[in-house]
Amino acid sequence: MRTDAAARPPRFGPRARRAALYIALIVMAVPFVVPTLWMITSSFKPLNEIFASPPSFFSANPTGAAYAEAFSFQPFARQYFNSVYIALVVTATTMLVSSLAGYAFARIRFPGRNLLFVVVLVGLLVPGEVTIVPLFQMFKQAGLVNTHWPLILVTAFAAPCVLATFIMRQFFIALPIELEEAARIDGLGRFGIWRRICLPLARPALSAVAILTFLSSWNLYLEPTVYLTSPELFTLPQALTRFTDAYGGEMWNTQLAAATMTAVPVLVVFIFAQRQFVESLAHSGLKG
Amino acid sequence: MADTRIKPREAAPASRGPAARRRRVWTMSRADAAAGYLFIAPQLLGVLVFVIVPVGLAIWYSLNEWNVFTGATTFVGAANYQAALDDPQLPKVLGATAVFSGGVVVLNLALGLALAVMLNRRFRGSVLFRTLFFSPVVVSVVAWTLVWGFLLQDNGGINGVLAALGADGPNWLQSGPTAMIAVTFTQVVRSVGINMVLFLAALQGVPGELYEAARLDGAGSRRIFFRITLPLISPTLLLTAIITIVGALQSFAQIAVLTEGGPGLSTTVLVYYVFQQAFSFNDIGYGSTLALMLLTFVMVLTVIQWQLRRKWVFYED
Numbered sequence: 001m002r003t004d005a006a007a008r009p010p011r012f013g014p015r016a017r018r019a020a021l022y023i024a025l026i027v028m029a030v031p032f033v034v035p036t037l038w039m040i041t042s043s044f045k046p047l048n049e050i051f052a053s054p055p056s057f058f059s060a061n062p063t064g065a066a067y068a069e070a071f072s073f074q075p076f077a078r079q080y081f082n083s084v085y086i087a088l089v090v091t092a093t094t095m096l097v098s099s100l101a102g103y104a105f106a107r108i109r110f111p112g113r114n115l116l117f118v119v120v121l122v123g124l125l126v127p128g129e130v131t132i133v134p135l136f137q138m139f140k141q142a143g144l145v146n147t148h149w150p151l152i153l154v155t156a157f158a159a160p161c162v163l164a165t166f167i168m169r170q171f172f173i174a175l176p177i178e179l180e181e182a183a184r185i186d187g188l189g190r191f192g193i194w195r196r197i198c199l200p201l202a203r204p205a206l207s208a209v210a211i212l213t214f215l216s217s218w219n220l221y222l223e224p225t226v227y228l229t230s231p232e233l234f235t236l237p238q239a240l241t242r243f244t245d246a247y248g249g250e251m252w253n254t255q256l257a258a259a260t261m262t263a264v265p266v267l268v269v270f271i272f273a274q275r276q277f278v279e280s281l282a283h284s285g286l287k288g
Numbered sequence: 289m290a291d292t293r294i295k296p297r298e299a300a301p302a303s304r305g306p307a308a309r310r311r312r313v314w315t316m317s318r319a320d321a322a323a324g325y326l327f328i329a330p331q332l333l334g335v336l337v338f339v340i341v342p343v344g345l346a347i348w349y350s351l352n353e354w355n356v357f358t359g360a361t362t363f364v365g366a367a368n369y370q371a372a373l374d375d376p377q378l379p380k381v382l383g384a385t386a387v388f389s390g391g392v393v394v395l396n397l398a399l400g401l402a403l404a405v406m407l408n409r410r411f412r413g414s415v416l417f418r419t420l421f422f423s424p425v426v427v428s429v430v431a432w433t434l435v436w437g438f439l440l441q442d443n444g445g446i447n448g449v450l451a452a453l454g455a456d457g458p459n460w461l462q463s464g465p466t467a468m469i470a471v472t473f474t475q476v477v478r479s480v481g482i483n484m485v486l487f488l489a490a491l492q493g494v495p496g497e498l499y500e501a502a503r504l505d506g507a508g509s510r511r512i513f514f515r516i517t518l519p520l521i522s523p524t525l526l527l528t529a530i531i532t533i534v535g536a537l538q539s540f541a542q543i544a545v546l547t548e549g550g551p552g553l554s555t556t557v558l559v560y561y562v563f564q565q566a567f568s569f570n571d572i573g574y575g576s577t578l579a580l581m582l583l584t585f586v587m588v589l590t591v592i593q594w595q596l597r598r599k600w601v602f603y604e605d
Contacts, residue, residue, distance in 0.1 A: 018411070021406060021411075022413070024406065025406060025407075025413075025417050028399075028402075028403070028421075029417065029420050029421065031473075031477045032420055032421055032423065032424055032477055033420050033423070035432070035435045035436060035439060036423070036424070036427060036435070038435065038439065038445060039431070039435040039438075042438070051441070051443045051444065051448075052448075054448055054449075054451065054452045055444075055445045055448035055449060055452075096330075097330045097331050097334065098331065100327040100328070100330065100331070101327060101328045101330070101331035101332070103327060104323070104324045104325075104327035104328045105328065108320060108321070108323060108324035108327065109320075109321070109324070110320075110321035110322075110324035110325060111321065113324065116328060116332060119332065119335065119336075119340070120328070120331055120332060120335050122335060122339060122340060123334075123335040123338075123339045124590070125586070125587055125590050125591075126339050126343055126583060126586075126587075127534075127537075127538050127582070127583070127586050129538050129540060129559045129562065129563075129579070129582065130343070130346065130562075130579045130580070130582055130583040130586070131338070131339060131342035131343065131346070131579075132566075132579075133342075133346060133349065133562070133566045133572060133575050133576050133579050134341075134342040134343075134345035134346045134349060134576065135338065135342050136566075136567075137345070137349075137572065138341075138342065138345070153334075153338065154338050156334070157330070157331070157333075157334025157335065157337070157338050158334065158335065158338040158339050159339075161331065161334060162331070162335060165331050189323070190320060190323035190324075190327070191323070194327070215426065218428065219428050219429050219430075219541075221429060221430050221540065221541035221544070221545075222540045222541065222544075222563065225544070226563075226567055236428065236430075237428055237429070237430035237431070237541065238430075240428075240430050240431060240434055241430060241434070241544075241545060252438055255434055255438070256434075256435065256438065259428075259430075259431035259434050259435060260431075262428050262430075262431045263427045263428055263431040263432070266426050266427070266428070267423060267426060267427065270423065270426040271419070274419060274422075277422075277426060278422060278485055281425055281426075281481075281482055281485075282482060282485045282486060282489070
């Protein structure tokens with residue numbers, strides 16, 4: 001069998017193979033694409049159509065009622081704002097902290113540098129799901145439970161920030177040192193070199209860090225579930241799961257409308273900045 | 289140690305050449321070292337306060353019994369660890385964790401590799417397909433899982449489509465095996481895009497001459513895949529396997545939103561069990577003990593991954 005493989009002509013022509021490839025890809029794409037589309041179209045369905053049998057993709061009588069209800073049932077606008085501002089604060093803090101630390105670990109020589117870098121890397125080793133038990137007690141002692149501080153501080157300094165520091169360090173190690181030397185001779189101090197020479201050059205790494213950090217804050221679910229109890233403090237992922245009626249039944253169309261409002265803006269940004277997203281998220285493979 | 293670092297003129301090996309000599313200019317000043325400490329201070333302090341101290345506390349908590357009502361603690365030594373050994377639920381939880389993580393790894397790697405191989409060559413629409421397969425990665429986990437929960441209801445979209453095809457779908461989330469399939473599948477579909485990208489990068493790194501030579505020697509495409517492609521990208525395969533297991537061990541939101549660990553304990557993985565013990569049942573001592581167990585699994589896997597990464601750095605990118 002194997003020896004005559006070379007002599008035997010391919011069973012199918014290139015056209016048939018191409019067609020088979022397309023069919024296979026389209027079938028495989030269904031679970032990746034249809035749920036998102038179904039979420040969007042179903043969010044415009046009136047409640048009685050949500051579980052229609054046979055299911056229809058588009059609504060016969062589209063309505064925006066679920067969107068209105070999302071805002072009236074919970075302080076959804078407030079929750080949306082919470083998620084956005086927390087993610088922005090975390091992202092800005094992480095960019096600052098990680099670019100400083102990443103630069104120092106890459107460029108400045110000081111006693112104990114390698115040891116301290118290993119200490120920082122421990123932050124990547126320990127999942128937030130493990131530390132949340134003691135962290136909750138710490139924040140309780142500090143009177144910060146049911147505030148946004150735990151979500152901001154832990155994300156901005158622990159695992160996501162350590163990953164960012166690692167990415168920044170790798171970037172600065174690869175950066176040619178000549179520019180900095182010239183600036184040094186011109187009398188610029190370390191801070192000036194970092195600020196004026198290195199940061200402007202670090203745009204690609206910083207945008208990777210920004211995307212990664214924003215998404216990890218935006219997606220937090222365990223932390224808000226543990227720390228927050230007041231609906232007006234909730235973040236989006238947590239709020240999404242609270243659209244239940246008095247009997248604990250899920251208000252599906254309202255949930256889907258809220259989920260659409262959560263997911264679609266990020267998807268739109270992703271479509272426009274695909275390369276940056278893919279490259280930065282591939283970094284997250286480092287952590288898992 | 290401090291002295292040798294500050295005066296690298298004696299310490300630096302001569303073999304480092306001109307680059308090392310030039311760098312000496314940078315290492316001479318104490319002020320520069322001070323700047324270094326200042327630059328890393330926020331990150332270092334952050335890790336100490338939000339990671340290392342909590343791990344220490346978790347160890348301390350695991351040695352104590354907590355009174356839920358008074359908040360008083362009593363030192364109980366290894367009692368919580370003994371409780372873990374005696375916990376009749378824990379074997380089931382660890383079993384579910386193994387099935388979930390194992391299922392996620394196998395499916396994720398197989399699907400990720402298949403997608404990467406199919407999309408490795410450029411053809412009309414290949415970029416669009418890459419985008420589609422990657423897109424769930426950027427959708428919020430909770431939103432993604434909610435939609436799947438909606439589709440997996442007994443009268444939901446998936447059973448609706450099955451009914452239209454004349455098949456009778458199960459009540460997915462209400463029986464153990466199908467609930468496990470559901471959480472595994474939704475986790476894989478959401479995250480396989482990352483592995484696809486990592487595999488695509490690895491496939492690009494396989495030298496084209498190897499394929500040509502193999503083809504000249506008369507190897508078929510299946511043989512080329514198993515004898516050339518697969519061995520050459522095996523480092524990436526192993527690394528992504530570990531990364532994927534570590535990710536699966538930390539999947540909390542998927543489980544919490546889709547099944548809440550149920551029905552029964554069938555989808556209660558370790559991370560969800562930790563949450564239940566520590567926050568639903570307020571058993572801080574036992575919750576910490578289980579959290580340390582989770583930490584041990586993740587640490588062992590991550591350290592292996594780092595060792596392998598160092599060893600195979602050549603293959604990366």
